[in-house]
Amino acid sequence: MELTKLLGMPLLAAEHGKDMDGLIFYVHVLMALLFAGWMAYFIYVLFRFRKSRNPQADHAGVKSHASSYIEGAVVIFEAVLLLGFAVPLWAKVADKFPAEKDSTVIRVTAQQFAWNSRYPGKDGVFGKQNPKFVNASNAFGVDPNDPAAKDDVVPPLNEMAVPVNKPVIAHITSMDVIHSFKIYPLRVNQDATPGLRVPIHFTPTKEGKYQIVCAQLCGNSHYFMKGYFTVYGQKEYDEWLDKKSKSSSAGSLE
Ligand SMILES: [Cu+2]
The missing domain is CATH 3.30.160 (Double Stranded RNA Binding Domain)
Known part of the structure; x- marks a missing residue:
């Protein structure tokens, strides 16, 4: 701090x-x-x-091989740093996800030039998705016949929220081109790539309304691509989710 x-x-x-x-x-x-x-x-x-x-x-220059030995030693030293420390530490820190049941799980889908999000609803299960269902009104390609999809919550574009001090797992993907999901105060930055769903996790510690920016030049309105990520207290979050579940567009996909 x-x-x-x-x-x-x-x-x-x-x-x-x-x-x-x-x-x-x-x-x-x-x-x-x-x-x-x-x-x-x-x-x-x-x-x-x-x-x-x-x-x-x-014109003869240096004849000793000292510099070659030093360079060899530097290569070995850096290989040990990378393979012995950096890779295992990354695996430990970045790949160790919190349990889904203790986290707020969100699916984030970027598109030109906005952020979509989806919450699993009361049953805690996301409706099945398939690219064949993707169209202008179904950005997530949610299967309209899957009962788990019925209570999914889809807030309006560019609006996401989570409770404070609880881990967040966000699955990041894109509908069209490569975007990048970035929230400075949360020190979060992940490319949103079509065809890939990349999970990230973080724990917000301060309530507030933070801007989501697109950190990858993605088209002529890239500058305009911003959303808001609000970190609420648990009570306000529950109220927010409840309100969004009533006005959610998820039901209209049936
Ligand atoms: Cu973008």
Whole structure:
């Protein structure tokens, strides 16, 4: 949190966000160290190989293999970092999903130039989907004959909400071209790719109304593609969902 303020980062409203802000901070520190190191080396080389000391260029060049060994060592070191630490850590952090029953599960479908969302309704089960049912009034291709689809909740375009302090699992996909689902305060960013449904998870920690932006140039109205993601207290969320389930367009697909 402190780090977020120190760096002048956007408001932070998700649990994992402090690790992301920390990562951005440490990457900057590493870059600063590399910059200082390379600058020092550059200045040393300017001085060491100055003209007065080296009037004639040495055409034979360096004969020792020290630099090859150093480069080999760097490759091994980086391979250990990547395979030994980065990949297992990513698997642990990003792939470890919370249980669906303890989470708010949403299906998000991007389209030019808006965000659709779908909630499973009281039965907790999403209606079956099939691309053959997709049309202008059925963005999700929901099977109109599936009973589980009847109570699904489809809020108006560009409107989503979740309760605070409860994990969210959002399945991100797209109807047409590649978009990208991004909410700065929640430190969430996932490409929405046609034909792929990619799940992400995060836990919002602060109530508020946050803007969903499209972070992938997706057409002439890309700039215009924004939605609102509201984090409510549990009670307000229940009221919101109840209201949306009454006005939901899911029923009209029958
Ligand atoms: Cu877009």
